[in-house]
Amino acid sequence: MAARLQAPRGTFDVLPADARRRAALAREYDDILGRAGYETIETPVFEDTELFARGVGEATDIVRKEMFSFEDKAGRSLTLRPEGTAGVCRAYAEHGMHKLPQPVKLRYWGPYFRHEAPQAGRYRQFTQLGAEALGSDDPSLDAEIVLLLVELVAAAGARDVRVRVSSLGTPETREAYLAELGAYLGEHESELSDDVRDRLSTNPLRAFDADHAGTRAVMEGAPRLLDRLGSDDAAHFAEVRALLDDAGLGYEVDTTLVRGLDYYTRTVFEVESGALGAQNALGGGGRYDRLVEQLGGPGTPGVGFAAGVERILLAAEPGDDAEPGGVYVALADPGAKRTAFALVRRLRERGLHVQLEQAGRSLKGQLKQADRIGARATVIVGESIEVKDMGSGEQTAAAGPDEALALVEGALSS
Numbered sequence: 001m002a003a004r005l006q007a008p009r010g011t012f013d014v015l016p017a018d019a020r021r022r023a024a025l026a027r028e029y030d031d032i033l034g035r036a037g038y039e040t041i042e043t044p045v046f047e048d049t050e051l052f053a054r055g056v057g058e059a060t061d062i063v064r065k066e067m068f069s070f071e072d073k074a075g076r077s078l079t080l081r082p083e084g085t086a087g088v089c090r091a092y093a094e095h096g097m098h099k100l101p102q103p104v105k106l107r108y109w110g111p112y113f114r115h116e117a118p119q120a121g122r123y124r125q126f127t128q129l130g131a132e133a134l135g136s137d138d139p140s141l142d143a144e145i146v147l148l149l150v151e152l153v154a155a156a157g158a159r160d161v162r163v164r165v166s167s168l169g170t171p172e173t174r175e176a177y178l179a180e181l182g183a184y185l186g187e188h189e190s191e192l193s194d195d196v197r198d199r200l201s202t203n204p205l206r207a208f209d210a211d212h213a214g215t216r217a218v219m220e221g222a223p224r225l226l227d228r229l230g231s232d233d234a235a236h237f238a239e240v241r242a243l244l245d246d247a248g249l250g251y252e253v254d255t256t257l258v259r260g261l262d263y264y265t266r267t268v269f270e271v272e273s274g275a276l277g278a279q280n281a282l283g284g285g286g287r288y289d290r291l292v293e294q295l296g297g298p299g300t301p302g303v304g305f306a307a308g309v310e311r312i313l314l315a316a317e318p319g320d321d322a323e324p325g326g327v328y329v330a331l332a333d334p335g336a337k338r339t340a341f342a343l344v345r346r347l348r349e350r351g352l353h354v355q356l357e358q359a360g361r362s363l364k365g366q367l368k369q370a371d372r373i374g375a376r377a378t379v380i381v382g383e384s385i386e387v388k389d390m391g392s393g394e395q396t397a398a399a400g401p402d403e404a405l406a407l408v409e410g411a412l413s414s
């Protein structure tokens with residue numbers, strides 16, 4: 001026998017039961033985002049590697065270690081997208097969307113790729129849903145983006161949800177702050193983990209994320225960016241917070257919140273679930289007022305979120321999402337197949353869920369199968385046509401296919 005092949009490491013198949021839960025989440029997401037004016041955009045699954053190097057940041061883990069990059073036949077370096085914002089911003093600039101009425105509100109859903117060590121809730125191909133509002137720096141967009149993600153995960157039934165919010169200010173404030181932080185960390189260099197020490201010059205903010213005990217102790221006394229914001233940024237953040245407060249959202253201001261992507265300015269946030277293990281982030285996002293320009297477009301503020309579809313579903317109680325019971329058409333004798341097949345088509349045309357016996361079962365086996373799938377009506381086609389109301393158990397002979405249709409509809413509405 002040939003060796004059995006398996007899905008590549010860190011990938012998974014979506015089987016029908018999961019697919020139903022994903023489809024239900026997709027409907028919630030379309031509904032919630034659609035009502036807020038976010039329209040669908042689709043961008044390519046692979047982009048020029050440079051888009052992510054410039055957009056996500058050379059010093060980030062994503063760009064340094066996690067990208068699936070390859071050369072095409074013309075020697076161009078391409079990368080399977082590790083995140084969605086850079087591609088959306090590229091599309092915004094490429095299609096001159098700054099000429100449209102602003103803000104341009106976009107939503108997306110699709111596969112993303114990161115070469116990470118697989119574990120529960122962490123895959124090499126995963127699915128993100130996201131939204132971006134481009135072309136305005138109004139704080140109400142920041143608040144809206146946070147609230148939409150929270151609304152979505154609540155509608156999905158995610159348990160024990162926590163929200164953390166902070167502000168990173170402008171690149172200039174951040175630069176001054178990073179110098180201050182760098183100096184502080186330099187004074188404590190010997191107490192830091194090797195990993196943090198290696199990245200002191202490239203990404204000292206990540207030190208706040210470290211699990212290493214010595215590093216954590218040093219970070220307790222470290223200066224906080226939130227205390228160094230310029231007055232415009234502080235006012236912007238205060239307004240975002242006021243809107244979140246008015247909306248009744250419970251959240252924590254976390255001055256150490258850093259995100260794994262370099263493009264953020266001002267608001268950043270993360271939504272987590274206590275129902276998950278180590279990989280507890282459901283989603284997050286923030287404002288990125290310089291990103292479009294960094295990608296060669298016009299100066300355009302933006303804010304958005306991205307969330308992991310698999311994580312949201314892991315954090316939700318698996319509900320009863322089986323298809324509603326429909327109609328089962330059984331064959332009392334194999335010669336009735338053509339009549340039964342035609343009847344099935346007519347029932348489906350009426351919008352009903354209909355299954356036909358297609359596996360050569362005995363009549364007894366067919367009736368069992370009708371029970372198994374939760375059919376509410378069974379049509380038994382042989383020399384005569386009988387319709388069984390599975391609720392009452394009542395079985396009625398139909399004079400022909402037309403009457404059978406009427407009896408089925410009667411059974412389904414009872």
Ligand code: AMP
Nearest residue numbers: 121122123126281282283306307308311
């Ligand atoms: P990020 O932009 O990195 O914060 O990613 C946004 C969300 O995508 C995270 O909060 C996760 O829910 C999800 N996500 C990121 N990376 C992975 C992964 N490797 N596997 C599964 N989900 C992921």
